[in-house]
Amino acid sequence: MPTHEVIKNKNGTTSLRELKSGEVMHSSVGPREEATLLYIEQSRLKARLLEKGAGELVLWDVGLGAATNALAAMQCRLEQAGLEARPLRILSFENDISGLRLALEHSRDFPFFEGLTSAAAGLLGAKSWQSPGGEILWQLFEGDFHAHAPNCAAPELIFFDFYSPKTVPELWNIATFELLHRACSSRQAKRLGTTLYTYSASTRVRVALLLAGFYVGYGRNTGAKNDTTVAATRLEDLEKPLDARWLERLERSHEPFPHDWNGGGRTEVNTLVRRHKQFG
Numbered sequence: 001m002p003t004h005e006v007i008k009n010k011n012g013t014t015s016l017r018e019l020k021s022g023e024v025m026h027s028s029v030g031p032r033e034e035a036t037l038l039y040i041e042q043s044r045l046k047a048r049l050l051e052k053g054a055g056e057l058v059l060w061d062v063g064l065g066a067a068t069n070a071l072a073a074m075q076c077r078l079e080q081a082g083l084e085a086r087p088l089r090i091l092s093f094e095n096d097i098s099g100l101r102l103a104l105e106h107s108r109d110f111p112f113f114e115g116l117t118s119a120a121a122g123l124l125g126a127k128s129w130q131s132p133g134g135e136i137l138w139q140l141f142e143g144d145f146h147a148h149a150p151n152c153a154a155p156e157l158i159f160f161d162f163y164s165p166k167t168v169p170e171l172w173n174i175a176t177f178e179l180l181h182r183a184c185s186s187r188q189a190k191r192l193g194t195t196l197y198t199y200s201a202s203t204r205v206r207v208a209l210l211l212a213g214f215y216v217g218y219g220r221n222t223g224a225k226n227d228t229t230v231a232a233t234r235l236e237d238l239e240k241p242l243d244a245r246w247l248e249r250l251e252r253s254h255e256p257f258p259h260d261w262n263g264g265g266r267t268e269v270n271t272l273v274r275r276h277k278q279f280g
């Protein structure tokens, strides 16, 4: 039984649709463009990789899907060859690898596989792949994200790219973001930060991130979406933190409540958010 189908966007790019939920994995700008704008450029991945003496860069690829974001990060690292760049370790989380299998079968329709089909095939086969030069280690954590996250190396970057909150609300709620925040705690203890990038700009997702302990900011326009979200464990890592303008929007929002909120009504949620250190 097929689980996904290959689809064409209006601009000629190709993506995957999951048949059960009807969700398309990438925005209408196409997988490669979305990966570049939202995740690779916005996280300043290249500059981070060239930081001196910073050691291995651990990236969590949350929702491997067709591996667009992971492969874009790998391309970015491979382009720094010979520049004493940091080793890159990518941890990809996925509970249904049939999407990547299908994308690989159609790799000619997905240009981001160029030069890296053996890496993706290696990941599917052995659950881990290392580049010949040893600069990239790519690991697959198969199964539910919640089960693996507590046992994994703390991330410096998180590309948070699950299906939409409408389809999988349990992956965008306070409990999931608390789990993520805890996973970053060993870095925080060393006063190192973690930054998370995601396409959702929904109020209830931003409230869930705040209530889980993250600082939250506006993300860049990606062509398909005017507004996206960046969250961080340190305020100084946000370029544009949510501000008084957003608090006003929160008060007018029809849906301010995170999906697992059980703390009362509008007044309670507004009060809790306003008490967050970010707005103090």
Ligand SMILES: C[S@@+](CC[C@H](N)C(=O)[O-])C[C@H]1O[C@@H](n2cnc3c(N)ncnc32)[C@H](O)[C@@H]1O
Pocket (backbone or CB within 6 Å): 024, 025, 026, 031, 062, 063, 064, 065, 066, 067, 068, 069, 070, 093, 094, 095, 096, 099, 143, 144, 145, 146, 161, 162, 163, 168, 171
């Ligand atoms: C939007 S797609 C990811 C697209 C991907 N980042 C890319 O670059 O192509 C979301 C992925 O998350 C996976 N997923 C859904 N629920 C999950 C869970 N509980 N744990 C791990 N992966 C999950 C889905 O199977 C799907 O492949």
